[in-house]
Amino acid sequence: xxxxxxxxxxxxxxxxxxxxxxxxxxxxxxxxxxxxxxxxxxxxxxxxxxxxxxxxxxxxxxxxxxxxxxxxxxxxxxxxxxxxxxxxxxxxxxxxxxxxxxxxxxxxxxxxxxxxxxxxxxxxxxxxxxxxxxxxxxxxxxxxxxxxxxxxxxxxxxxxxxxxxxxxxxxxxxxxxxxxxxxxxxxxxxxxxxxxxxxxxxxxxxxxxxxxxxxxxxxxxxxxxxxxxxxxxxxxxxxxxxxxxxxxxxxxxxxxxxxxxxxxxxxxxxxxxxxxxxxxxxxxxxxxxxxxx
Numbered sequence: 143x144x145x146x147x148x149x150x151x152x153x154x155x156x157x158x159x160x161x162x163x164x165x166x167x168x169x170x171x172x173x174x175x176x177x178x179x180x181x182x183x184x185x186x187x188x189x190x191x192x193x194x195x196x197x198x199x200x201x202x203x204x205x206x207x208x209x210x211x212x213x214x215x216x217x218x219x220x221x222x223x224x225x226x227x228x229x230x231x232x233x234x235x236x237x238x239x240x241x242x243x244x245x246x247x248x249x250x251x252x253x254x255x256x257x258x259x260x261x262x263x264x265x266x267x268x269x270x271x272x273x274x275x276x277x278x279x280x281x282x283x284x285x286x287x288x289x290x291x292x293x294x295x296x297x298x299x300x301x302x303x304x305x306x307x308x309x310x311x312x313x314x315x316x317x318x319x320x321x322x323x324x325x326x327x328x329x330x331x332x333x334x335x336x337x338x339x340x341x342x343x344x345x346x347x348x349x350x351x352x353x354x355x356x357x358x359x360x361x362x363x364x365x366x367x368x369x370x371x372x373x374x375x376x377x378x379x380x381x382x383x384x385x386x387x388x389x390x391x392x393x394x395x396x397x398x399x400x401x402x403x404x405x406x407x408x409x410x411x412x413x414x415x416x417x418x419x420x421x422x423x424x425x426x427x428x429x430x431x432x433x434x435x
Contacts, residue, residue, distance in 0.1 A: 147198050183306055183386070248382065267289065281303070284315065306324075350362070392409035
């Protein structure tokens with residue numbers, strides 16, 4: 143039976159270019175490929191959750207600028223429900239310009255994220271969360287996240303944090319997080335090592351914590367399954383863009399039926415598969431054509 147997920151945070155328009163080599167200063171180069179898609183951590187996670195057989199609702203800022211139609215068109219292809227926190231907004235959505243080098247899979251991203259689209263006054267949030275099975279928060283809309291977390295606590299809905307990087311104010315929601323899945327770029331105040339990060343998050347009483355490290359093993363600590371590491375399948379990455387977001391969306395799917403280490407391992411397999419394809423959507427077609435993966 144399909145599960146319902148609520149994904150809260152950043153919605154961008156991603157312009158993604160594939161280049162044979164990274165441009166030097168003051169150099170013009172011709173891309174070998176390009177694609178345009180909706181992006182942002184919560185957005186890519188929502189798409190992944192849907193692709194794996196569930197129903198996603200994405201909660202973020204869109205508005206009515208002409209560029210938002212490109213975002214809506216992409217998300218409509220994947221049947222994503224959208225809660226627009228600022229439906230009359232005239233300003234352009236955040237646009238990310240991304241350069242990918244397929245020989246290494248490395249990507250460089252230029253974006254303003256949600257720095258100019260923070261919402262504190264809102265009236266169109268879900269009035270109840272009765273049908274929601276899991277919530278993911280990417281930290282880009284903290285005021286809304288705080289409100290939803292209070293509702294989720296009452297309903298005992300699990301909350302996942304996408305800890306891509308530290309954002310001021312996250313400390314206010316951490317004590318209510320059930321699953322903190324962080325990148326190795328996530329450093330709370332005064333933390334310099336992964337041990338520091340684990341200690342900080344444990345002090346916030348988060349019961350399940352993991353740190354992803356790209357191609358290196360995932361490290362985790364959980365009250366029920368103890369400590370451990372999960373190896374990541376070695377691949378020749380073509381594009382690592384969005385791999386963390388896809389990991390989080392897959393984790394939200396698997397954690398509803400698996401224990402913490404197993405959900406991490408299965409999510410890592412999906413994320414690794416995405417790195418074999420250019421952009422943040424091509425892997426979906428591959429998955430559809432190989433449903434046993």
